[in-house]
Amino acid sequence: MSIASPNYLHDSHIRVALRRGADAICEKPLVLNPWNIDALQHAATDTGRKIYTILQLRLHPVIIELREKIKNSPANEVYDIDLTYITSRGNWYYTSWKGDVHKSGGIATNIGVHFFDMLTWIFGKVQNLVVHMLTPDKASGYLELENARVRWYLSLDYKDLPDHVKEKGMRTYRSIVMDKTEIEFSEGFTDLHTKSYQEILAGRGFGLSEAQQSIETVYQIRNATPVGLQGDCHELCRKVLKS
Numbered sequence: 001m002s003i004a005s006p007n008y009l010h011d012s013h014i015r016v017a018l019r020r021g022a023d024a025i026c027e028k029p030l031v032l033n034p035w036n037i038d039a040l041q042h043a044a045t046d047t048g049r050k051i052y053t054i055l056q057l058r059l060h061p062v063i064i065e066l067r068e069k070i071k072n073s074p075a076n077e078v079y080d081i082d083l084t085y086i087t088s089r090g091n092w093y094y095t096s097w098k099g100d101v102h103k104s105g106g107i108a109t110n111i112g113v114h115f116f117d118m119l120t121w122i123f124g125k126v127q128n129l130v131v132h133m134l135t136p137d138k139a140s141g142y143l144e145l146e147n148a149r150v151r152w153y154l155s156l157d158y159k160d161l162p163d164h165v166k167e168k169g170m171r172t173y174r175s176i177v178m179d180k181t182e183i184e185f186s187e188g189f190t191d192l193h194t195k196s197y198q199e200i201l202a203g204r205g206f207g208l209s210e211a212q213q214s215i216e217t218v219y220q221i222r223n224a225t226p227v228g229l230q231g232d233c234h235e236l237c238r239k240v241l242k243s
Helices: 005-021 034-045 062-072 092-095 105-123 163-167 190-200 208-222 236-243
Strands: 024-026 051-053 079-087 126-133 138-146 147-155 172-178 182-183
Touching: 005 024, 005 034, 034 208, 051 208, 062 105, 079 105, 105 126, 105 138, 105 147, 105 208, 126 208, 126 236, 138 208, 138 236, 147 236
Parallel strands: 024 051, 079 147
Antiparallel strands: 079 172, 126 138, 138 147, 172 182
């Protein structure tokens, strides 16, 4: 059973699949709270069925190449990362279930969970987490991972898009800068969902354990108290908070 329902229904719909004797394939985020994963693991064990989630950035060729590069680097090397993801949304977003933090998990969960999964998949577990800004349409913070220091910025605001993106008529901007070098991965997204399902059907899908770290991360972000301009902030966060 493929589950693409609103985020807050994922847990119950996964359980429906298991009770009906089906494996479950669930879109992001797998669940809203970390403890739901433990409960689902028990349900999967009891029913003998499997639960898969979609972590499509792990299948992106550029991301795979970057992970291999980091794996082959000195173990104690720590990288400076700036992650920026801006994807503008209309008023429909805020009047739908996506605008209700209790149903969607908020902006970090809605549009950020894949990127946090990608970062921890490449650079290791979260060691420290700080949130500088958290509003319905923007969020920014700092993540200290085993092998990276990450300044991140997420936005649904069209005004945040760079001019060169607006000039092309585009409404989405993705950027990862590692040690002041841009990692280009704006292309190659169109087939990732198809590839994700192909991998699952071939028995190579991502399960509950792979989703754990990213769900814990977005849960902590959602429940954090923003500290403002303290510490190491993303450049766009500084710009917004100073304006």
